[in-house]
Amino acid sequence: MLEAGESSCFYHPLKRAVVPCDRCGRFLCALCQVEFLGQNWCPRCIQASSEKGQLAQLDPSRKLYDNLALILATFPALIVWPTIITAPVTWYVVVRYWHAPSSILPRTKIRFYIAALLATLEIGAWIWLVLFLIYRRR
Amino acid sequence: MTTQPQYRKLHGRSGIFVRDSLWMGADHLLSVRRNPFSESYRRFYFADIQAVVVTELPDFLTPICYILLAVIVGVIILGFWQRPAWAAISWLVSLIALSVAARLRKNCACYLQTSISTEMLPSLRRQSDAGKAVTLLKAEIEKAQGSVSAEVLASGAVDARAARVSAPKPAIRHSSGQVHWIAFSLMLVRGAVGATSIKGFTSIPLGVVATVVGTTILLLLILGAIQQRNSDLPLGVRRLVHVTLAFYIASGLVNFAVSIYIAVHLGPRATSQAMILEDPALKIYGLVDVIGFLALGCVGLILMWRHQQAVHTPPPIELGNGG
Numbered sequence: 001m002l003e004a005g006e007s008s009c010f011y012h013p014l015k016r017a018v019v020p021c022d023r024c025g026r027f028l029c030a031l032c033q034v035e036f037l038g039q040n041w042c043p044r045c046i047q048a049s050s051e052k053g054q055l056a057q058l059d060p061s062r063k064l065y066d067n068l069a070l071i072l073a074t075f076p077a078l079i080v081w082p083t084i085i086t087a088p089v090t091w092y093v094v095v096r097y098w099h100a101p102s103s104i105l106p107r108t109k110i111r112f113y114i115a116a117l118l119a120t121l122e123i124g125a126w127i128w129l130v131l132f133l134i135y136r137r138r
Numbered sequence: 139m140t141t142q143p144q145y146r147k148l149h150g151r152s153g154i155f156v157r158d159s160l161w162m163g164a165d166h167l168l169s170v171r172r173n174p175f176s177e178s179y180r181r182f183y184f185a186d187i188q189a190v191v192v193t194e195l196p197d198f199l200t201p202i203c204y205i206l207l208a209v210i211v212g213v214i215i216l217g218f219w220q221r222p223a224w225a226a227i228s229w230l231v232s233l234i235a236l237s238v239a240a241r242l243r244k245n246c247a248c249y250l251q252t253s254i255s256t257e258m259l260p261s262l263r264r265q266s267d268a269g270k271a272v273t274l275l276k277a278e279i280e281k282a283q284g285s286v287s288a289e290v291l292a293s294g295a296v297d298a299r300a301a302r303v304s305a306p307k308p309a310i311r312h313s314s315g316q317v318h319w320i321a322f323s324l325m326l327v328r329g330a331v332g333a334t335s336i337k338g339f340t341s342i343p344l345g346v347v348a349t350v351v352g353t354t355i356l357l358l359l360i361l362g363a364i365q366q367r368n369s370d371l372p373l374g375v376r377r378l379v380h381v382t383l384a385f386y387i388a389s390g391l392v393n394f395a396v397s398i399y400i401a402v403h404l405g406p407r408a409t410s411q412a413m414i415l416e417d418p419a420l421k422i423y424g425l426v427d428v429i430g431f432l433a434l435g436c437v438g439l440i441l442m443w444r445h446q447q448a449v450h451t452p453p454p455i456e457l458g459n460g461g
Binding site: 056057059060061062063064067068071103104105106 | 143145161168170172174175176177178179
């Protein structure tokens, strides 16, 4: 219990603080103190970091946005016409999720590069086709 | 702050669209299941692992791999000089089937035991991979937990834990192998019927007999494969049943392929049944089929006879010294 002149825990005001959180600096009691990666963390920092995908050590799963972009860029191209929609969507996925946490295993961004290249080619092909049809009609 | 742990891949991988793999971290083992859009992780800390159990399983796909390999080689040798396009398609289809069969091949199951759960490691499907992975794992577990000396093991200090960890073995039951006897005998009959067809004796009743016998063999082999599980039948007999099943399936596939080949090869020129039956591809297939059935039937009967002899032979009488 807290005695006069002692600091209290941020989460439990009646308990004595024993250590500050190495992430947010809040004072923590023995109950709230979590030893993690050689530091003292509070439960809220662990939860927040985990939700942001910053703690690979705790993540139960990860989305593979680079694979998603590559699939969007390649498979619809087999039937050609869906690429008018999927090529811009591919570019959106590449830009939106470029910095999103990917696999916790060793992985490069090569899939993103290939997807962006293919999507650019598809968009370019569609623009060329539209211009070709316009000029041909004139 | 993003903390990215370092992982080293262990041997073994499974699945085609959903893949499993194992990775070794600084203080834990990571089991990864990956589909095209996401990955899910299971972590097993070295300090928590009590045992790694590798169980041997019957291997169904290895014989199929060998047969497909033989088909590929056969197509290369026989096909390319006559019908390159047809041979190339057959070769490609066989190659894809071989790679899928090789990827799905499984001859063991690996389990990881902790104090609160037993988890399967799906990526360790082959004994060679499991052996290499277990060696690396053992070293890391010993680093985390310390090694158990031979004296401690001998004193039985870890017996309780070992008894809890080891999976209960199913009881072995006696099997007379009646289904196997009938199946292998019928294979000789099927071989004999096939041989008469090669010699040119074909008729509707003979065809009906061949079909009925063939179907009966297939059903008996499936029944035998189910019955022989956890039985005292020798490993050779059990494996032969799997090989025969694989041969039966491959024979059906090759028969189909040969029929298509003859249809493409002869086309509208095929005016009579005799012309089709005289085709060399059909003759070669028929010969291989007959030899396969006769050989597998003979080997099966010999193995069953040896098993029966071993079962019926009384154990030797032990003579005491004092008599």
